[in-house]
Amino acid sequence: xxxxxxxxxxxxxxxxxxxxMAGCAAPATPVASLPSAxxxxxxxxxxxxxxTIVQSITSRATxxxxxxPAPTKAPTVAPTPISTVAPTVAAAAQPTQTFGxxxxxxxxxxxxxxxxxxxxxxxxGQDKPKAGDVYVxxxxxxxxxxxxxxVQFDPATFLxxxxxxxxxxxxxxxxxxxxxxxxxxxxxxxxxxxxxxxEVPQATAAKLELELSTSNRTLYWTIGA
Numbered sequence: 001x002x003x004x005x006x007x008x009x010x011x012x013x014x015x016x017x018x019x020x021m022a023g024c025a026a027p028a029t030p031v032a033s034l035p036s037a038x039x040x041x042x043x044x045x046x047x048x049x050x051x052t053i054v055q056s057i058t059s060r061a062t063x064x065x066x067x068x069p070a071p072t073k074a075p076t077v078a079p080t081p082i083s084t085v086a087p088t089v090a091a092a093a094q095p096t097q098t099f100g101x102x103x104x105x106x107x108x109x110x111x112x113x114x115x116x117x118x119x120x121x122x123x124x125g126q127d128k129p130k131a132g133d134v135y136v137x138x139x140x141x142x143x144x145x146x147x148x149x150x151v152q153f154d155p156a157t158f159l160x161x162x163x164x165x166x167x168x169x170x171x172x173x174x175x176x177x178x179x180x181x182x183x184x185x186x187x188x189x190x191x192x193x194x195x196x197x198x199e200v201p202q203a204t205a206a207k208l209e210l211e212l213s214t215s216n217r218t219l220y221w222t223i224g225a
Contacts, residue, residue: 095213095214095215095216095217095218096216096217096218097217097218097220098217098218098219098220099220099221099222100219100220100221100222101221101222102115102116102117102118102221102222102223103115103116104221105141106219106221107145108212108214108217108219109151109214110144110145110146110149110151111142111143111144111145111151111153111186112142112143112145113140113141113142113212113219114140114141114142115138115139115140115210115221115223116139116140116141117138117139118136118137118138118139118223119136119137119139120134120135120136120137121134121135121137122134122135123135124137124174124175124176124177124197125174125175125176125177126175126176127174127175127176129199130199132201132202132203133199133200133201133202134199134200134201134202135172135174135197135198135199136160136197136198136199136200136208136223137177137195137196137197137198138195138196138197138198138210138223139193139194139195140158140181140193140194140195140196141191141192141193142181142186142191142192142193143189143190143191143192144186144187144188144189144190144191145189146188146189147188147189148188149188150185150186150187150188151185151186152183152184152185152186153181153183153184153185153186153192154183155171155180155181155182155183155196156170156171156183157212157213157214158171158196158210158211158212159171159210159211159212159213160198160200160208160209160210160211160223161208161209161211161220162200162204162207162208163207163208163209163222163224164204164207165204168211169198169199169200170198171196171197171198172197172198172199173197174197177195177197179193179194179195180194180195180196180197181194181195181196182194196210204224206224207224208222208223208224209221209222209223209224210223
C-alpha cells in the first residue's frame with residue numbers, strides 16, 4: 001500500500017497535467033476553481049486495482065494448455081521363423097545275411113566253413129545237460145583259403161539260434177569230447193575238422209540254425225529238420 005503523501009502527490013501531478021492540456025485547447029475558458037481541501041478527491045485505491053492487474057498479467061503470460069498427444073505405439077512385428085535342418089544321420093550298415101543248409105560251404109572273409117553233420121545227445125561222458133535240454137553236436141570243416149594271410153579262428157563266434165524266437169545259445173565245452181574245435185591261428189591254406197557243442201532246450205531241437213557272424217556278414221545254416 002502506498003503512503004497517503006505519495007497518493008496526494010500523484011493526484012496533484014495528474015490534475016496539473018490535465019489543467020495544462022485544457023489550457024492549451026481552450027485559452028479563453030476561465031479555469032475552474034480547485035476543489036476545497038475539505039472535499040477529498042476520490043481515487044481508486046491501489047489495493048483494489050491489484051487483483052485486476054494481476055489477472056490481466058496472468059492471462060497474458062500463461063500460455064494456452066495444449067493437449068498432450070497420446071504416444072504412438074509401434075506396430076508389433078512377428079519374428080521371422082528360422083528353419084532348423086536336422087543333421088543327416090547315416091544309417092548303420094546292416095550285415096549281409098546268407099542262408100544255407102547242412103552240407104553247404106560258405107565263405108566268410110578268408111575262411112570257408114562247411115557244417116557237415118549234426119547229432120543230438122542227452123549225455124557226453126560225465127557231462128549231462130540240465131533237465132529239459134539236450135546237446136547238439138555239429139561237425140564243422142574250416143579252411144583258410146588265403147595264400148598269404150594267417151587267420152584267427154575262434155569257436156566262440158558260432159551260435160545256435162532258435163529260428164522262431166531268435167533266442168541264441170553259445171558254444172559249450174564238453175570234457176569227454178575228443179575232437180572239439182579250439183581257438184587257434186590258421187596259417188594260409190590250413191584246414192580244421194572238428195565238433196562244436198551247444199546246449200539247447202529239447203523242445204526247440206527241430207527248428208535250429210547254426211549262425212556265424214562278422215561285422216559285415218552273417219551266415220545261417222538250417223540244421224534242425
